Amino acid sequence: MTDFFKNISPVKYEGPESRNPLAYRHYNKDEIVAGKRMEDHIRPAVAYWHTFAAEGGDPFGGRTFERPWYDKGMEGAKLKADVAFEFFDLLDIPFFCFHDVDIAPEGKTLAESNRNVREIGEIFARKMETSRTRLLWGTANLFSNRRYMAGAATNPDPEVFAYAAGQVKNVLELTHELGGANYVLWGGREGYETLLNTKVGQEADQMARFLHLVIDHAKKIGFNGTILIEPKPQEPSKHQYDYDVATVYGFLQRYGLEKEVKCNIEVGHAFLAGHSFEHELAIASSLGMLGSVDANRNDLQSGWDTDQFPNNPGEMALAFYYILKQGGLGSGGFNFDAKVRRQSLDPADLLYGHIGGLDVLARGLKAAAALIEDGEFDRLLDERYAGWQQKGASAMLKGERTLEEIAQWVEAENINPQPRSGRQEYLENLVNRFV
């Protein structure tokens, strides 16, 4: 045991009335909601990067946190791994996620970097023998090192593409070996800083090729987890090709990959793309693309990615509505892609962030389950579209009527459709009944 979290006891569910800031008030992992344990719905995960590797820097200031593992190479990486699993145990959380560079220092060569990653990977494997925490997903960081400044798969330099391939192969295999449930690609530099030096068509082809390589290798090694793309519209790049769910879907279809890949949807990324979180979930779900979630929130007044912990139960209720309606996230889960603020210096702050986030998710889940169980909401939705079940309408939708036939019918019968109330306020009140 390290002494990083000294004097902090394991976090337990104590119910809504608890005043203990280090207890769950709503997240009760074994409680049955909509026929399943709460934990099995949410499948929450700690993000290794924000929680253990982040330093509290921002564009106008450097490191604010003080962690005993900083600047200590592999020795530090091992200490960090010890603290990480202690943290998972304290939170009693079933999953974590990582990038290669979060867990081990980069070496002088790809080979050395990859060896470092595998060495820590072995430590993880040993720890997972005694910890109950599992790997939700792994990913390779293809954006921090200066070699990736102009993209990884989409770099004008094919050597960078190749280097990235070498990094992904390593993390994909490690993810597989650690029993990871998914593998994620987030393309923070797959985009452009200026169109003036960019061939968007060429770069799309490169990105598609890279994705094919990854999918083929996953199959080859027997990795059955889901391959996930994480959309984000911008930041760090001015424009990122995986702008939002709809854009990713178009890209995947173009290259014949829409059956192979799903989306990992992040709250803050949806917001930056001009969407609500529930919008991205609804669209993804309707396209069969809703695979996993990066749970966080964006500051509503900031134009960049703030990666704060979720704190709006109403927003999460709408999210869980779409998730429950599609029968859950499958191999996916809720990764807390969230970091404590750079002024939150204390080890306990890491716990407060996750506890608050889990409680908000639990409230959202319970509200969505109650909304669905109540049934009125879904019934009203079905009623609104009921006309399309009628014979003539159904024929029209199936393509059994020409434009001319339809037009003639309207003119001949003098069809004059009368608008009906959309009942938005009624529906908002109905949802609020459960939040």
Place this chain on the structure above:
Amino acid sequence: MTDFFKNISPVKYEGPESRNPLAYRHYNKDEIVAGKRMEDHIRPAVAYWHTFAAEGGDPFGGRTFERPWYDKGMEGAKLKADVAFEFFDLLDIPFFCFHDVDIAPEGKTLAESNRNVREIGEIFARKMETSRTRLLWGTANLFSNRRYMAGAATNPDPEVFAYAAGQVKNVLELTHELGGANYVLWGGREGYETLLNTKVGQEADQMARFLHLVIDHAKKIGFNGTILIEPKPQEPSKHQYDYDVATVYGFLQRYGLEKEVKCNIEVGHAFLAGHSFEHELAIASSLGMLGSVDANRNDLQSGWDTDQFPNNPGEMALAFYYILKQGGLGSGGFNFDAKVRRQSLDPADLLYGHIGGLDVLARGLKAAAALIEDGEFDRLLDERYAGWQQKGASAMLKGERTLEEIAQWVEAENINPQPRSGRQEYLENLVNRFV
């Protein structure tokens, strides 16, 4: 002749030094640029709605303009048509565009509305015998009437879908008869106000069916023009399904329509979607989807569609770069989807708006042509990606290498790619040399 533009003489090119506010200073229709008449590059069009039908209202105030054709039914519509063609002649502009409801008042039934539209259409046909102005595109207004408040093709009520079909059939046929070069669909209400009452999957199917009906009918009647979708992210709807070019592309592919339809890209819509105008053009062009342009600008500080006339030659230069690189817009053109401000009450203001806009387009066109002719810009772009022409890189891109092979090569050869300057400032200065 009406007396609406009394005392205003035809607008002519007088060169950059002219102080005549009713002369072109840069737009010189017959000047040859990059091998073609300026007019044949730009193919500019007046928008009937903003120029003749708009009233100067905004969400906090009513009509400010006073036009002799307001509130006068078919008689007013005829006067409006007279003034419109006088305006086209004054500007010496080769094209115009219209919605059905811009040109004729709605009747009590679809049949009556359609008859009104055709009656004015016949007047147009006669006027086009003596005017040189042609129809760039026609479109049906499926968003202003309250029957469309919850969408046209995507309405929960199939009768509304049918009514819309009847309207489109009429305008598509009129467009064809008038020799229109394109037909446009803009789905301002094809989206949602709240997800709470919306089935996005069902509505996507409806929208696709509607588009199929239109395409089939166009073929049936022998209309060879381009069918264009005009993306917009929102407004009036909270979310619109044709969010941006990438989203439209994904939608078209999903329903097998990506070969049948192109995009009509509007400057202000690109901006509202979080993109630059040149981004949308570059993406569309790379997808073979760049069909036509709605030229305007958005106020940079306003969060809604301001539809102002273009006034940034640098922005238009980048636009024309992509257009020239793809060999022009084909049947498309530059429709001024722009309106004079609601305080611009005078008939002459309508001319100032179009003159200023045309001059800005002309400056952009000439700058882009010079940039391309100079050649350095394109050469630098090719150089940046030259590595991908090499044999190994090319093989990698074609899929002739596996992830494993690539990774092994990087590790074995200790590949360590060195970043090169992206030269953004150099390129910006280079472009500015021509603007």
Place this chain on the structure above:
Amino acid sequence: MTDFFKNISPVKYEGPESRNPLAYRHYNKDEIVAGKRMEDHIRPAVAYWHTFAAEGGDPFGGRTFERPWYDKGMEGAKLKADVAFEFFDLLDIPFFCFHDVDIAPEGKTLAESNRNVREIGEIFARKMETSRTRLLWGTANLFSNRRYMAGAATNPDPEVFAYAAGQVKNVLELTHELGGANYVLWGGREGYETLLNTKVGQEADQMARFLHLVIDHAKKIGFNGTILIEPKPQEPSKHQYDYDVATVYGFLQRYGLEKEVKCNIEVGHAFLAGHSFEHELAIASSLGMLGSVDANRNDLQSGWDTDQFPNNPGEMALAFYYILKQGGLGSGGFNFDAKVRRQSLDPADLLYGHIGGLDVLARGLKAAAALIEDGEFDRLLDERYAGWQQKGASAMLKGERTLEEIAQWVEAENINPQPRSGRQEYLENLVNRFV
């Protein structure tokens, strides 16, 4: 009794478990919270314009609502007044607010318009003898008529300034006679569409003069209510001079008016100005300027004023925190500056909007009261700044130390301040305990 709300019974508090959509579930007017009746904290008001005068139009479509009083001149205005008071009674709401043009049609001259307004004002007075609903505030609409297109007080034409003065005098006097608790000025056109035709210094002087005139007249007629300015950054104007609370404060000081006027703060306007609602309340309260509230919400993805009913109890809890800490709103209240969506066609929708809004306000109020009563939140805040109570620090803040003395002390004593956790996540969880 009109039959507009036929079959709808008065709305009553039925508690959180009620499934009656026409009952309050949280708003219980006589419940004592923090020592006062809930109604006396909130002082809720119906906005005449959104509820009775709005027509469901938007920039891309016309009227969607059908109300029997539309287009009926003074007769319609009287019917509208009847329905309004029936609505107030149904909701059992203590206040309403109006503009002159909401309640009566404009005449051909100012005199006629003013007479129309006074005629309806007399009807209001009679109704208020039997209804318990009172006037929270009145205001003059100085933005809808085309004469105000370039501003009212800030118009380049002094006659427009004068006309506006004539309108305000009438409404201010009527507000006084009806026992109105406040008078509001919102300057939707007091700003500019383009700087190119605007003298901002001249217009600021005009605006200040206008405000002086109003304040002087209020004193002269014995009106003791609060004069309120309502900040908004833009829309309809590109820029509005009353951008936000801080801007209004600077303007008032400049013209010696900061003691005479307070702010009426609208949720959606705060958001459009780049602020959170609680920010504007906190700033206004710290400046002694927090007078009243326009309760609504803005769509988080729309760049214009959506004026939706509030539905986030957490946001309202933070609002009530600042209100309770300053001892309440005094003569102010919560005006629902919110409209049902243009698809919400039914009379019942007007009730759903207000019921949902009131329940959200009630939840916010109760949460804020509990947070304050708990005390930990305020104690932590005081602790954070406790250092400034110490003698040396206090002297420094009072100006009893020079820069030189302070610098010498730091260097001599080698002062090296150590950062302490800002505890944001802890505080967010603490607040969430009460929401």
Place this chain on the structure above:
Amino acid sequence: MTDFFKNISPVKYEGPESRNPLAYRHYNKDEIVAGKRMEDHIRPAVAYWHTFAAEGGDPFGGRTFERPWYDKGMEGAKLKADVAFEFFDLLDIPFFCFHDVDIAPEGKTLAESNRNVREIGEIFARKMETSRTRLLWGTANLFSNRRYMAGAATNPDPEVFAYAAGQVKNVLELTHELGGANYVLWGGREGYETLLNTKVGQEADQMARFLHLVIDHAKKIGFNGTILIEPKPQEPSKHQYDYDVATVYGFLQRYGLEKEVKCNIEVGHAFLAGHSFEHELAIASSLGMLGSVDANRNDLQSGWDTDQFPNNPGEMALAFYYILKQGGLGSGGFNFDAKVRRQSLDPADLLYGHIGGLDVLARGLKAAAALIEDGEFDRLLDERYAGWQQKGASAMLKGERTLEEIAQWVEAENINPQPRSGRQEYLENLVNRFV
């Protein structure tokens, strides 16, 4: 001579036709524009931080630049100073600006840090004996070190306030000794991350006290330069107290400082605050607060501060219009608060950025001077407000009429003001004639 800029010759004016990327095409320092040398209008400055201290990092990636002075303590600082003055000479630029931490490494104590700064300051003084480059302004960095994470002047810990005072005293004195023309305060952390842990009233008092201390010390040491506050709405903080010009003005008045301080207005900060650059200049100028400019631009699609070099001559023309109309910037100038992109790795890129920026400023200046000389623009503006010069209107504006008198006049005379065209498109075209 270092060899950092090896093979690069001094940059000279070669005229618009030059194809030399290392020449000025529009910036011709000795050319007389509006009666003054171009250089004396613009007074351009290089920013030490972006040009020499920045490393190319962003929130998702580390250092991309490789400079021989990185990580080398005082030795590196001296090399950096050598390169800086070589750069100033190459550009032939009359001014530079710096923060203390840009020029010298921080020590273990304030005393040591300050000594380091003064040691480099002495080197600057010696270099300025042979270089013609002068100091436009100095400033202290009160935001990067973790001690300032919760603010400097507004920190809850008075020791941080004191430490900041010690830093400012040192830089203010050095600025004075180096003959600096101004002293700037930018409060990147003077604001809050969350209102939940913030007393905005207390922090405002602290900020005002700090400013008083600085002003008093400036007077004491005989510094006659202008004290400038640089507004920014947010970033790094969620909210910054110096939000925009209007907010700063209100703050200064509140604490009796509006005569002592002016604004340094940054293009990108104006944009982030929801304003155009010209808006901030117009407002500041109308308040007598326009002191200096931070020339750059913000990416129009990015929600954070991108600090790119200016490249829109039209925007700069509007800026110079307000500057020329107020008779110039006085002691202020145009500091390039702009950095080359993180992919712009080469030393030459630093030159391209500044050359392009200066050429854009020169084009803007010349356009504004021509617009003013032409006279029509100003004449139209005066005409628009001419009514206020008339006797009755003037009396009304001076406060010689009561609300009652004005209202009676309107009613009695049946005043019915008729709107006149705002002529926005005409004016835009007129401005474009000169850009």
